[in-house]
Amino acid sequence: MTLLTINGKQHQVDLPDDTPILWTLRDQLGMTGTKFGCGMALCGACTVHLDGVAIRSCVTPIAAAVNKKITTIEAVGEDSVGKAVQQAWQELGVPQCGYCQSGQIMSATALLKTNPKPNDQQIKDAMSGNICRCGTYTRIHAAIKRAAQHPSAAAAKTAAGAAK
Numbered sequence: 001m002t003l004l005t006i007n008g009k010q011h012q013v014d015l016p017d018d019t020p021i022l023w024t025l026r027d028q029l030g031m032t033g034t035k036f037g038c039g040m041a042l043c044g045a046c047t048v049h050l051d052g053v054a055i056r057s058c059v060t061p062i063a064a065a066v067n068k069k070i071t072t073i074e075a076v077g078e079d080s081v082g083k084a085v086q087q088a089w090q091e092l093g094v095p096q097c098g099y100c101q102s103g104q105i106m107s108a109t110a111l112l113k114t115n116p117k118p119n120d121q122q123i124k125d126a127m128s129g130n131i132c133r134c135g136t137y138t139r140i141h142a143a144i145k146r147a148a149q150h151p152s153a154a155a156a157k158t159a160a161g162a163a164k
Contacts, residue, residue, distance in 0.1 A: 002062050006031070007075035017063035021055075022046045024062050025072060033073035033102050037131070044130030047103035048072050054110035056129075073102035082109045084150035088143040096134035104130050108144045117148055 001012045006029070013019075013028050025031040025048070034057055037045030041056035048057045049071040050064070076082035085108050088094075095101045104127070111118060111126040118126065123144050132140065 002066060004062060004065055004070060005068070006070045007072055007078075008069075013062065015062060018061045021048065021050075021057035021060050021062055021065055021070065025057065025070075031072055031074055035099055035102055037100070037103070042129075042131075043100070044103040044107060045100050047106040047130065049076070049106060049110055052110065052113060054107045071106075073106060076106060076109050080150075081112050081147070084147040085109045085112065085143070088146040088150070092139050092143045092146065094136055094139045094143050096136055100130065100132050100134075104132065104140055108140070108147065111144065112148055118144070 001014050002017065004011050004013060004024070006025070011029060013024055015024060015028065022034060022036060025034050026036070034048055035045040036058060037043035039058050041059040044056065046056055046058040047054050049055070049069075050060065051068045052071075077086045082105075085105055089101065089105060094104075107127055107130050111123065115122060115126075120141070123141055127137075127140065127144070
């Protein structure tokens with residue numbers, strides 16, 4: 001049995017240690033917000049946070065997540081930065097088909113938690129591993145800029161910095 005902490009709750013799973021986090025989330029735990037895209041860590045649809053860092057869950061085994069915290073799209077909006085990103089996504093109408101959006105939001109949130117005021121190149125670099133088949137890159141970029149301006153996102157980074 002492997003004990004995983006996902007979205008603040010502990011889950012015991014009886015799976016081989018090399019089982020990807022993605023399939024544990026989707027098939028074992030019924031958390032279908034994280035999407036399968038390519039299975040090779042190339043498209044970003046499967047992005048989740050592992051101790052706050054954006055990772056590709058399709059290639060990361062559950063063994064790598066023991067004693068760490070996994071955050072999925074289902075819980076990313078529970079803090080001010082994730083909430084600001086989701087709000088900006090809605091305000092700017094980012095999703096078209098929506099398939100890649102959970103991964104896009106997870107990557108954008110990880111960026112803003114480490115860099116609350118990214119410049120255009122930093123946004124481009126941070127999001128370069130996330131593919132949007134509908135081509136909404138301009139709106140994704142604008143939504144990240146908008147979320148960075150949100151007072152709650154800036155306050156969260158200030159509070160995190162003070163806690164260090």
